[in-house]
Amino acid sequence: MTPATESRPRREIPWFEARVPRVHGDFTWVYLWGAPLRVMHWVSVFSIITLVVTGLYIGQPYFMAGGEASSHFLMGRFRFAHFLAAAIIVMAAIVRVYWLFVGNVYERWPALFPVTPRNLRNVWLVLKSYFTMRLEKQPHFVGHNPLAQLAYTTIYFVTAAMIVTGFSMYGQAAPGGFFDTIFGWLPPLVGGLQRVRLIHHTLLWVYPMFVLIHVYLAIRADSVEHAGGVSSILTGGRFVSSHDTFEDFNIHDQPSEPWKSKHH
Amino acid sequence: MFVRNAEPWMDGSSLGEHLEETGVSRRSFLEFCTEMAVILGLGSAAAPSVAKALESQARPTVIWLEMQECTGCVESTLRTEAPTIGNLLLDVVSLDYSETLMAAAGHAAEKAKADAMAKNKGKYVLVVTGSVPTKEDGMYCTVAGRTIRQHLEEAAEGAAAIIALGACAHWGSVQAARPNPTGAVGVRDIIKNKPIVNIAGCPPIGDVVTATVVHFLTFGRLPAVDREGRPLFAYGNRIHDQCSRRAHFDAGQYVESFDDEGARKGWCLYEMGCKGPATYSPCPIVQWNQRTNWPIGAGHPCIGCTEPYFWDTMAPFYNRLPNVSGFGVEHRIDTIGASLAVGAAAGVAAHATMTVMHQIRRRKAHQTPDSGSTSGEERNNG
Missing domain, CATH: 4.10.480.10 (Cytochrome-c3 hydrogenase, C-terminal domain)
Known part of the structure; x- marks a missing residue:
């Protein structure tokens, strides 16, 4: 009996990646999103749902507890869930910021700002095809189209603002403490604690709108545009046809082990 | 509330001697000191030190300027706890000039102030209530023929420290609320080169005022403050975190x-x-x-x-959140946000319906000439 270490095939694919055949006839599997980015995405999904539901309760308690106060801890639990989910999404944000420096070309800093003239023209073309239903006129991208990318960049900035305003309010309970010292500059800047509260509460509504449109367009991209949006955030990659041309990708430049490459 | 038949506190005698003369018992003086020590966050064990510092205190000069205000701060201060000694303290320290409390009037009052300021230059405490109007050269508030700004600048010149008492004195309070017709500002916007402590509130609690004065008399300096200039011993915690509800x-x-x-x-x-x-x-x-x-x-x-x-x-006082300007008075952010979210949902539903209808039409069109095969164009939609 040969030792197990020798019988096992040498791992070419990192352990966390889907083991799918890379080439199917005309189709090649392209690796897009690193595992940290995908983990961040799904952790954020659960955090954002928790934060929106508990945040709306904290802003305007929509049901109450009867009887003695000593036998209930309703708002306390909602706030605990809110702070826990907030802590988790902050960790996800830290991972995302790290990945802006070490991720691949679709995940790095420059990818957040598709503001070249060509990209801006593509924003317009994508918008136009969304409104006219002319799929054949829509430019193709293996990564995010620039319109989608701008939406994600916006969500990153909104989340950053939520984190700053959130910690600013969190720090109020302990003046001179850690969070108050780091985020205490905000209330005087925007005109008081109530203004901070208003900003935090207003930006909350960005998330339900974003989630609705994002989920819809992702499913649409998967089913109608055949862009593999939903599967790539699960498996990390998607199949591309060698017959297609992409604005952000050339099949002939594709390295044999894409996950080892930082720059395509 | 005041100590009746109180002899005036003469220059040269200490507070201890003065209290003895007016017949205040040692016990009630120590009770007062203990209470002040507790309010100041020093703990009751510090009471003997406070008592020692206070009783050896020579008569301090306090000038109390009442500017653009409603006199509510004076009223609140008079209703301090431990009235006998607390009011005695304020009574004696505000002896030199306080429009509401002093007996003198007219030129005599102005002269008393000028004399007290000249004699104690650099040593007296300046208590200020009310805001300073800046529009129209400050004509909205004048005393003895001069604007209150001139009075303030003159009095601040020789003050050792300034106690800005009440919301007006630090932020202008209701006079400074939009649209601020008189251009009202707080003391800190006029006087930049003196230590100012902000006893915030509309009005502040009397005991906080008394405790701040006691702190100044005991330690010779103003208490530690937060980033808004408020004494930490009083304004160190949120109401929410100390609330009985x-x-x-x-x-x-x-x-x-x-x-x-x-x-x-x-x-x-x-x-x-x-x-x-x-x-x-x-x-x-x-x-x-x-x-x-x-x-x-x-x-x-x-x-x-x-x-x-x-x-x-903080407006509106009976709503959790500020109103959103530009949407009418009664529109709250939840109404606007929920409307936008419903709008987004409707938009998504409409677009999805359009997409499905379009796909059905396209497939029918492709199937008519050559059914079953996938055209290159359709595959090209990746």
Whole structure:
């Protein structure tokens, strides 16, 4: 009996990646999103749902507890869930910021700002095809189209603002403490604690709108545009046809082990 | 409330000697010192030190300037706890000039002030209530033929420290609320080169004023302050975190209107627009009018009067959040946000329907000439 270490095939694919055949006839599997980015995405999904539901309760308690106060801890639990989910999404944000420096070309800093003239023209073309239903006129991208990318960049900035305003309010309970010292500059800047509260509460509504449109367009991209949006955030990659041309990708430049490459 | 037949505190005699002359017992003096030590956060063990420092104190000169204000701060200060000694202290220290409390009037009063300031230059404490109007060269508030700004600048010149008493004196309070017709500002906007302590509130609690004066007399300097210039011993914690109704907040029990079941049971006033979660003040602990009660205790939400520019920043007083300008008065952010979210949902639904209809039409069109095969164009949509 040969030792197990020798019988096992040498791992070419990192352990966390889907083991799918890379080439199917005309189709090649392209690796897009690193595992940290995908983990961040799904952790954020659960955090954002928790934060929106508990945040709306904290802003305007929509049901109450009867009887003695000593036998209930309703708002306390909602706030605990809110702070826990907030802590988790902050960790996800830290991972995302790290990945802006070490991720691949679709995940790095420059990818957040598709503001070249060509990209801006593509924003317009994508918008136009969304409104006219002319799929054949829509430019193709293996990564995010620039319109989608701008939406994600916006969500990153909104989340950053939520984190700053959130910690600013969190720090109020302990003046001179850690969070108050780091985020205490905000209330005087925007005109008081109530203004901070208003900003935090207003930006909350960005998330339900974003989630609705994002989920819809992702499913649409998967089913109608055949862009593999939903599967790539699960498996990390998607199949591309060698017959297609992409604005952000050339099949002939594709390295044999894409996950080892930082720059395509 | 005042000590009757009190002999004036003469220059040269210490506070201890003066109290003995006026017949205040040692016991009540020590009680006062203990209370002040506790309010200042020094602990009751510090009472002997406070007593020692106070009784050896020579008569301090205090000039009390009343500017553009309602006199509520003076009223509040007179209702301090431990009235005998607390008021004696204020009575004697405000002897030199206080428009509300002094007996002198007219030219005699102005002369007393000028004499006191000249004699104690660089040593006296300046207490200021009210704001300074800056528009029209300050003509909105004049005393003895001169603008209050001139009085303030003159008095601040020789002051050792300034106690800005009340919301007006630091932020201008209601006079400075939008649109601020008189251009009212606080003392800190006029006087930049003197230590100023901000006794915030509209009005502040009398005991906090007395304790600040005691701190100054005991240690010779103003107490430690937070980033708004308020003494930490009083304004170090949020009302929300010291509130007697906090258990109802955590439990999820809220008053929804002033005459409902929750209001009768003393539930949390969060939904009534209570600003306790954004307000730093000792109200829940020190309370008002000799520990009679305080606003939330009486069933009214906190309006946040110790916070910067509270007439603007804490309004509306009976809503949780500020109104959103440009959408009408009664539109709250939840209405607007929910409308936009519903709009987004409707847009998504409409677009999805359009997409499905379009796909059906396209497939039919492709299937008509050559059914079953996938055209290159369709595959090219990746």
